[in-house]
Amino acid sequence: MSQDDSSVLVQELAAQLGETEGQPIKQLSAIVKYCGADFARQILQETLAVEAKGGLMVKSGTRRRTPGGVFFHLARQQMTGQQRRKIFGAPKKEGTPSPPPPPPLPPFDWSERVSIISPLIGESGKASAVKITLIGRPGKIETRKDLVITAMTHSAGTATLPKGVPKPPETPTLYTVYIAAKQWKRVEPALSDPEDMLIIEGTASYDPEIQGVAVFAQSVTSKGLEKQKREAQKGAAPAANASANAAPAASKPLPPLPPEPPPDDGPAPEESLLLPDAPLEVNQKLTELYAAASLYRQKIAALAAKPADQQFGLEMTRKLLQNTEAEIAAIEQKYGG
Numbered sequence: 001m002s003q004d005d006s007s008v009l010v011q012e013l014a015a016q017l018g019e020t021e022g023q024p025i026k027q028l029s030a031i032v033k034y035c036g037a038d039f040a041r042q043i044l045q046e047t048l049a050v051e052a053k054g055g056l057m058v059k060s061g062t063r064r065r066t067p068g069g070v071f072f073h074l075a076r077q078q079m080t081g082q083q084r085r086k087i088f089g090a091p092k093k094e095g096t097p098s099p100p101p102p103p104p105l106p107p108f109d110w111s112e113r114v115s116i117i118s119p120l121i122g123e124s125g126k127a128s129a130v131k132i133t134l135i136g137r138p139g140k141i142e143t144r145k146d147l148v149i150t151a152m153t154h155s156a157g158t159a160t161l162p163k164g165v166p167k168p169p170e171t172p173t174l175y176t177v178y179i180a181a182k183q184w185k186r187v188e189p190a191l192s193d194p195e196d197m198l199i200i201e202g203t204a205s206y207d208p209e210i211q212g213v214a215v216f217a218q219s220v221t222s223k224g225l226e227k228q229k230r231e232a233q234k235g236a237a238p239a240a241n242a243s244a245n246a247a248p249a250a251s252k253p254l255p256p257l258p259p260e261p262p263p264d265d266g267p268a269p270e271e272s273l274l275l276p277d278a279p280l281e282v283n284q285k286l287t288e289l290y291a292a293a294s295l296y297r298q299k300i301a302a303l304a305a306k307p308a309d310q311q312f313g314l315e316m317t318r319k320l321l322q323n324t325e326a327e328i329a330a331i332e333q334k335y336g337g
Contacts, residue, residue: 005037006029006032006033006037007029008295008299009032009037009040009041009313010025010028010029010032011292011295012296012299012313012316012317012320013028013032013040013044013071014028015292015320015324016044016048016067016320016323017044017047017066017067017068017071018066018067018068019068024068024072027072027087027088028040030086030087031043031075031079031087034079034083034086034087035075035079035083035087037312037313038312039075039078039079040075041313041316043071043074043075043078044071044316046074047067047070047071047074050070050074051067051070055070056069056070056073076088108164108166110166110167129203130203130204130205131201131202131203131204132201132202132203132204132213132215133199133200133201133287133291134152134154134175134177134198134199134200134215135197135198135199135200135223135287136152136154136197136198137152137191137197137198138150138152138177138191138198139151139152143181145181146180146181146182147178147179147180147181148178148179148180148181148184149176149177149178149179150176150177150179151174151175151176151177151212152174152175152177153172153173153174153175154172154173154175155170155171155172155173156168156169156173157169157170159280159284160280160281160284173212173213174210174211174212174213175204175212175213175214175215176207176210176212176213176214176215177200177215177217178214178215178216178217179200179217179220180217180220183217183219183220184220186220187220187221187222187225190222190224190225191222193224196222196223196224197222197223198220198221198222199219199220199221199222199223199226199290200215200217200219200220201217201218201219201220201291201294202215202216202217202218202219203215203216203218204216219294226290226293227332230293230325230328230329233325234325275331275332275335278331278335282331282335285331286328286331286332289324289327289328289331290328292320292324293321293324293325293328296317296320296321296324297321299313299317300314300317300318300321303317
């Protein structure tokens with residue numbers, strides 16, 4: 001399995017299990033690496049079966065395990081001792097005294113960030129890729145041959161962040177956005193609806209002359225266009241299911257979903273709220289769901305293009321997409337999207 005396929009599978013597992021923290025996602029990645037993709041998929045199916053029957057309690061019996069907890073519990077039972085040590089570390093021996101706790105770390109003070117970060121810059125790491133998502137309405141449009149340029153601003157001061165992460169400054173950040181003309185032509189009609197908003201995914205780079213972030217769009221759609229796509233797929237699903245039920249089970253594989261149109265050159269911050277009446281954390285969740293749905297559609301298109309005997313994970317990915325779209329629809333219905 002390629003690194004990209006492994007990464008997609010780990011994201012699918014994390015989404016299905018509801019895991020968002022770094023440590024469990026790292027362990028999911030290790031399970032795929034050391035135990036294999038088929039092992040991980042099998043444990044996921046067993047986890048879903050356990051959850052469907054009411055779940056699994058923790059040893060103390062005080063509460064039900066999370067889906068992720070069930071997954072790791074089942075995985076531990078079925079992997080070898082060597083695999084367990086690689087993924088979860090060596091088990092602690094009974095009677096072994098615990099090491100003394102490390103001294104408490106000092107709290108972070110934003111005003112001291114320059115002195116903290118300066119030594120890090122000389123030994124900085126290297127990011128292999130940078131992706132950014134802007135959601136909102138564009139400003140004034142400037143056109144050139146094969147290119148559309150606009151500017152957007154965003155203040156992250158009200159963002160909901162994990163404990164320990166400092167609150168961002170309220171000073172707005174300027175984003176200059178570069179969109180291929182044919183991508184713009186596809187989404188421009190949707191903006192006639194004043195409530196619709198663009199979803200721009202791409203790579204970013206700081207522009208020192210503009211003193212802002214330049215965003216180079218790879219994928220451009222809108223909230224309204226995504227909703228239309230989901231409704232069209234839901235409408236096509238009953239006919240596809242009826243056709244599949246009428247034919248013998250082994251006659252042919254399930255028909256693939258329509259593939260996503262490829263980006264011109266190759267997708268989570270928000271420009272404004274997706275749902276104006278929804279809490280910020282709901283809109284952040286919706287942004288994550290949009291990105292996950294896009295990823296699943298790309299994976300489905302790639303799998304459907306393979307021979308029928310090589311479409312491993314196609315059914316699971318379709319189910320993940322269906323669940324993600326159901327979550328999106330429920331949120332939009334609840335908050336008036």
